[in-house]
Amino acid sequence: DAGVIQSPRHEVTEMGQEVTLRCKPISGHDYLFWYRQTMMRGLELLIYFNNNVPIDDSGMPEDRFSAKMPNASFSTLKIQPSEPRDSAVYFCASSLSPGSQPQHFGDGTRLSIL
Amino acid sequence: TQLLEQSPQFLSIQEGENLTVYCNSSSVFSSLQWYRQEPGEGPVLLVTVVTGGEVKKLKRLTFQFGDARKDSSLHITAAQPGDTGLYLCASINQAGTALIFGKGTTLSVSS
Numbered sequence: 001d002a003g004v005i006q007s008p009r010h011e012v013t014e015m016g017q018e019v020t021l022r023c024k025p026i027s028g029h030d031y032l033f034w035y036r037q038t039m040m041r042g043l044e045l046l047i048y049f050n051n052n053v054p055i056d057d058s059g060m061p062e063d064r065f066s067a068k069m070p071n072a073s074f075s076t077l078k079i080q081p082s083e084p085r086d087s088a089v090y091f092c093a094s095s096l097s098p099g100s101q102p103q104h105f106g107d108g109t110r111l112s113i114l
Numbered sequence: 115t116q117l118l119e120q121s122p123q124f125l126s127i128q129e130g131e132n133l134t135v136y137c138n139s140s141s142v143f144s145s146l147q148w149y150r151q152e153p154g155e156g157p158v159l160l161v162t163v164v165t166g167g168e169v170k171k172l173k174r175l176t177f178q179f180g181d182a183r184k185d186s187s188l189h190i191t192a193a194q195p196g197d198t199g200l201y202l203c204a205s206i207n208q209a210g211t212a213l214i215f216g217k218g219t220t221l222s223v224s225s
Contacts, residue, residue, distance in 0.1 A: 042217035091156050098212050105156025
């Protein structure tokens with residue numbers, strides 16, 4: 001079975017540009033999560049969706065960040081305008097439930113803002 | 115806010131050595147998950163522990179959940195280079211809605 005698919009795997013862009021990260025969750029998973037991973041802060045939850053509806057976006061750092069899930073098989077995380085401090089690895093994960101069920105992670109997008 | 119403290123932050127050992135890494139919190143865990151993350155990949159679930167005092171084994175890996183459910187350990191016997199990676203513990207938040215992750219232990223096993 002296909003796992004969580006993220007694209008692109010790597011993104012390098014200049015400060016001020018719009019960045020869009022994409023995620024396809026595992027079919028049948030009702031929960032989708034976006035995380036950011038840095039050496040300093042570890043793995044941080046940004047936002048999560050249940051049945052395509054955003055439930056908790058308290059981890060989104062600023063208004064420059066936005067996320068959408070237009071259908072059960074696709075989600076985007078957008079940064080506009082991007083800043084160098086946004087450089088990190090961004091992960092998408094999906095699960096059947098947020099608790100006891102495991103979260104299945106994609107391989108991440110390594111984002112570098114110059 | 116529940117915080118998960120992992121130690122040590124970094125560990126570098128030789129093949130064949132044993133090691134233990136720890137995950138602690140000031141709050142009681144309802145359950146705890148251990149993940150391993152290899153370079154360039156996302157974390158992968160190794161085990162979930164639920165009951166205080168529980169011990170689970172996964173080949174050379176032994177996971178223990180503290181009696182008070184506020185701490186957990188991962189012991190690796192006879193480490194191999196393939197064990198190299200970032201080991202993360204995670205617990206469900208108090209609202210029961212999402213996982214909180216520790217910052218992890220980076221393990222390097224050299225041959």
